[in-house]
Amino acid sequence: MTQRTVFVNGDYVDEREACISVFDRGFLFADGVYEVCSVLDGRLVDFEAHMRRLRRSASELDIVVPWDDPSLLEIHRELLRRNALEEGMVYLQLTRGSSGDRDFHYPEMATPTLVLFTQAKALVDAASGHRGIRVVTQPDWRWARRDIKTVQLLYPAMAKMAARNAGVDDAWMVEEGFVTEGASNNAWILTAEGRLVTRELSHDILPGITRAVVCELADALGLVVEERAFTVEEAQSAAECFVTSASSFVTPVIELDGVAIAEGHPGEVVRRLRERYIEESRRRAL
Known part of the structure; x- marks a missing residue:
């Protein structure tokens, strides 16, 4: 079975090697947001609208998004290229990150966690x-x-x-x-x-x-x-x-x-x- 390449905090890695901290707040508290862009003919559907909603969702939770849209677009496109995806989805998950321990309070100094992965799926002919x-x-x-x-x-x-x-x-x-x-x-x-x-x-x-x-x-x-x-x-x-x-x-x-x-x-x-x-x-x- 062919393994996917995924994006984790700046790196493109084999899905079997991808990892985040056990103290990531997305894992401990579901403290994160996500988006999913459809892919048709190897291209992204409604990308700008999805990124606007991502930023709104993050803002409602006081999560900083330290990547601009051109950077996120490039990550999406690179994943499409590396995984040769023509039809399906790209999932983006953004969490508040890890403070190195478990605490209900938002950490004052934490780098958000950004993960993206592709999923092949028949959309048009579903x-x-x-x-x-x-x-x-x-x-x-x-x-x-x-x-x-x-x-x-x-x-x-x-x-x-x-x-x-x-x-x-x-x-x-x-x-x-x-x-x-x-x-x-x-x-x-x-x-x-x-x-x-x-x-x-x-x-x-x-x-x-x-x-x-x-x-x-x-x-x-x-x-x-x-x-x-x-x-x-x-x-x-x-x-x-x-x-x-x-x-x-x-x-x-x-x-x-x-x-x-x-x-x-x-x-x-x-x-x-x-x-x-x-x-x-x-x-x-x-």
């Missing part, structure tokens, strides 16, 4: 993008600052395992009867009147980069977007449902809690949005 996914709901038990893209992903992992154990593909999280978002994506419905609905931006959800692009594409296609919360029952009776994320693009949801959406088949609107998203991503990729 089976889920064409056949759709089945989803179950789970209570949203995450913390109150979901708008920060932190590495503390235990509950989303638990929700995805609950979905797997139920024999379906993914989970939508629900709070007070309303869908917040998917375990690793933003949730959407298309109403019978032909309006796209996705939850408004707030501390309740992650401001998805793909979500923002789809809002732009919807406008270009003459579709009206309503940013508001929707219930599980509204989603189950919707004309179409789908999710958006960097790793899944625009993916149809064909079943929610055992109820078929659009007779259990991907709808025409989500198909058009997925096609346009892929076209636009290829056009704008760096």
Whole structure:
């Protein structure tokens, strides 16, 4: 099996040799943030937007980002080159670093830890993008600052395992009867009147980069977007449902809690949005 080259604090190393301190706060406290850029045709999708969100997330946690965007872009591109990646993702993880011991207080003098690695994955021809996914709901038990893209992903992992154990593909999280978002994506419905609905931006959800692009594409296609919360029952009776994320693009949801959406088949609107998203991503990729 070919081993990947990864980036760790300034060095490109074999993944088997990569290491960080056992006192790194990302490991001890989930004190870190991350981003993931899709890769199409060996190029990065929405890189600038992902770096803006990275800096916002880090700022909300008072983590300094001592690398500028050109430097981070060069690291991404070098990893693509070394790993010959044409399609997949590049993950970036930034933690507050290590103070050399375990202490709840932020260290006054610590160098942030920066790790990047690639992941090969079929994105354009992913089976889920064409056949759709089945989803179950789970209570949203995450913390109150979901708008920060932190590495503390235990509950989303638990929700995805609950979905797997139920024999379906993914989970939508629900709070007070309303869908917040998917375990690793933003949730959407298309109403019978032909309006796209996705939850408004707030501390309740992650401001998805793909979500923002789809809002732009919807406008270009003459579709009206309503940013508001929707219930599980509204989603189950919707004309179409789908999710958006960097790793899944625009993916149809064909079943929610055992109820078929659009007779259990991907709808025409989500198909058009997925096609346009892929076209636009290829056009704008760096």
